[in-house]
Amino acid sequence: MTSARQAILGRLRSSGDPAAEYEQIARDYLIRHHEQDLRELLAERLADYRAIVHDAPVSELPTALREGPYVIPPDLPAEWTAGLADRVVTEPYDLEAVGGVITGCAVAIAETGTIVLDHGPRQGRRALTLVPDHHLIVVTPDQIAADVPEALARLDLTRPLTFISGPSATSDIELSRVEGVHGPRTLEVFLV
Amino acid sequence: MTNKPDPNSTSNLGGVGGGRMPTYVGMPSFPKAAREAVADSRLRANLAHATGTIRERRQRAVDELPDWAELREAARQIKDHTLRHLDHYLMMLEEKVTAAGGTVHWARDADEANAIVARLVEETGEREVVKVKSMATQEIGLNEALAERGITAYETDLAELIVQLGDDRPSHILVPAIHKNRAEIREIFQRKMPSAPADLTDDPAVLAEAARRHLRAKFLSAKVAVSGANFAIAETGTVLVVESEGNGRMCLTLPDTLITVMGIEKLLPTARDLEVFLQVLPRSSTAERMNPYTSAWTGVHAGDGPSAFHLVLLDNGRTAINADPVGREALRCIRCSACLNVCPVYARAGGHAYGSPYPGPIGAILSPQIRGIGSDVDASLPFASSLCGACYEVCPVAIDIPRILVHLRARAPKKAPERLAMTAAAWSLRTPKRLAALQRAAARGRRFARHARMPRSWTDTRDLPVPPAQSFRQWWKEGR
Structure with missing residues (x-):
């Protein structure tokens, strides 16, 4: 394989100082498109993509649960699931057999209605938020970023990342959007 | 014409590119294929409906951002910068991916890439792989190459699944089954999907549900996945896949082994560059502020x-x-497919007429460059355009597609009558005297012009003009 590597790199031999040239790239775009009321904007944009949004304290979370046990990451704050001791389970558990999953998140992007998981604290490994059909996410005010640049600046790209904007969807039939294919078919967000 | 790409017919004749990509068997030149497609009124209706819908929605998504022009310019500059220093950034990527526990392989062409993937699958002992939709693996004909080695590839994207079950070919970059309407998709599912319910309707939500059930067990038991990549970040070694359905997340998360095939031009220097591309790609592609799912792993x-x-x-x-100063712009492409959706030629001819996994305006400049202008279809692709420029207008990385089309037209081999005509024209136009003499001769012969015989390819669609009684220069001279 060394030969293919050498052949490809040999045909690309460049000159100049990439780091200095990189600094010259014109970035005249806006760093954010909205300044204020980011929480309201996030709620509106999440709802645009058919996420169910609750502007409510975390104590109301139990009202959103449907049938079956809900899986949670082991480090989920106890007050998020107060009174739900008989409804929540932790891994190892058959993820196909749960009704849903409850997690926190790393960052939320108001402009695009996106929630980003970095699968760190309160989020669990990636499969946890993928296999169950109902995903309940708790977003705290400090996690809301105005726009994509600010969100990326807060994230560590070397962690596994999942950007979620609404429930699973497809535009593959006549280019019209249909919600609910392989990922969770219901996305429910608590803006606490 | 058979439906499957023939792995033996990969061409790299007369190569600009020297790459290999399947040419679909017996693929006629674009005008011939397009003539058949234009006669298919159902195809035209399906395409007009789908592209018309997405065109308006894309415009709304783009108009929402007052700094779209600046984002587009930044995207262009980032891509151009990366392409100028591709060797530097590729080595950086290799180092970072390796340090993070991944293994990097290099493939000069389709055959090498296919052999690497097949060997990696064989080393796991598995005979099946699940696939995330990927243009790179379409380009190299990976599924067919794996099949030859006894490995079955299951496409998991809904549209790719429709194409695979229907024994069909993709006709659009983003929505490979765009040429099928809901009734046709229902019929394919009923025929080829054993788990499809007897009362399957043609409601898109019902069809999506059938696909979910069909693939569920596959996802949960798959040991090996193959994906493409939308972006890779040199600075961190991170790879990203942008998708909608969650089939990507399934493939990238659940199996033990992940094999990603990525064109070397997909690279971006730093994490910061994503702030541009994660804004321009979804709005250009599915007309969304953000696509439902993006996965990143290192x-x-x-x-x-x-x-x-x-x-x-x-x-x-x-x-x-x-290495081609004009054609290289095509490597900025982020496969959004906005150019297909606005193209008047694509909307009428459909994706299959382009004879390549890359249809539409971007296909017309990519295919002849990757394969080289060898076959009839590749020689005809640079002409598969009216040069209206709509593709350039919507391109989020500002690829001047019309300019590259003209550039490639100059390289396409010319037929003998055309060469003769061009030589004659060059001779006549070389001096004013020759032109004037010919104009006088034409004026004298104008009463014969009506009966003149020109090649049918010209007069089929246009009238042959009768030469004027007097040339402009004669008239000018007399009037003074």
């Missing part, structure tokens, strides 16, 4: 996702394209 992550990650870096003509 090598392997302990206790989360695949325990083995292989990244296959694919050249397949790209280094040669990068």
Whole structure:
């Protein structure tokens, strides 16, 4: 394989100082498109993509649960699931057999209605938020970023990342959007 | 014409690119294929409906951002910068991916890439792989190459699944089954999907549900996945896949082994560059502020996702394209498909007429560059355009597609009568005297012009003008 590597790199031999040239790239775009009321904007944009949004304290979370046990990451704050001791389970558990999953998140992007998981604290490994059909996410005010640049600046790209904007969807039939294919078919967000 | 690409017919004749990509068997030149497609009124209706819908929605999504022009310019500059220093950034990527526990492979062409992937699958002992929709693996004909080695590839994207079950070919970059309407999709599912319910309707939600059930067990039991990549970040070694359905997340997360095939031009220097591309791609592609799911991973992550990650870096003509000062712009492409959706030629001829996994305006400049202008279809592709420029207008990385089309037209082999006509024209136009003499001769012969016989390809669609009684220069001279 060394030969293919050498052949490809040999045909690309460049000159100049990439780091200095990189600094010259014109970035005249806006760093954010909205300044204020980011929480309201996030709620509106999440709802645009058919996420169910609750502007409510975390104590109301139990009202959103449907049938079956809900899986949670082991480090989920106890007050998020107060009174739900008989409804929540932790891994190892058959993820196909749960009704849903409850997690926190790393960052939320108001402009695009996106929630980003970095699968760190309160989020669990990636499969946890993928296999169950109902995903309940708790977003705290400090996690809301105005726009994509600010969100990326807060994230560590070397962690596994999942950007979620609404429930699973497809535009593959006549280019019209249909919600609910392989990922969770219901996305429910608590803006606490 | 058979439906499947023939792996033996990969061409790299007369190569600009020197890459290899399947040419669909017996693929006629564009005008011939387009004539058949235009006669198919159902195809035209399906395409007009789908592209019309997405065109308006894209415009709304773009108009929402007052700084779209600045984002587009930044995207262009980032891509151009990366392409100028591709060797530098590729080595950086390799180092970072390796440090994060991944393995990097290099492939000069389609055959090398296919052989690497087949060997990696064989080493796991598995005979099946699940696939995330990927243009790079379409380009190299990976599924067919794996089938030859006894490995079955299951497409998991809904549209790719429709194409695979229907024994069909993709006709659009983003929505490969765009040429099928809901009734046709229902019919394919009823015929080829054993788990489809007897009362399956043609409601898109019902069809999506059938696909979910069909693939569920596959996802949960798959040991090996193959994906493409939308972006890779040199600085961190991170690879990203942008998708909608969650089939990507399934493939990238649940199997033990992940093999990603990525064209070398997909690279971006730093994490910061994503702030531009994660804004321009979804709005250009599916007309959304953000697509439902984007996954990013860096090598392997302990206790989360695949325990083995292989990244296959694919050249397949790209280094040669990068050396062409005009044609290289095509390598900025982020495969959004906005150019297809606005193209009047694509909307009427459909994707199959382009004879390549890359249809539409971007296909017309990519295919002849990757494969080289050898076959009839590749020689005709640079002419598969009215040069209206709509593709350039909507391109989020500002690829001047009309300019590259003209550039490639100059390179396309000319037929003998055309060469003769051009030689004659060049001779006549070389001096004013020759032109004036010919104009006088034409004026004298104008009463014969009505009966003049021109090649049918000209007069079929246009009238042959009768030469004027007097040339402009004669008239000018007399009037003074």
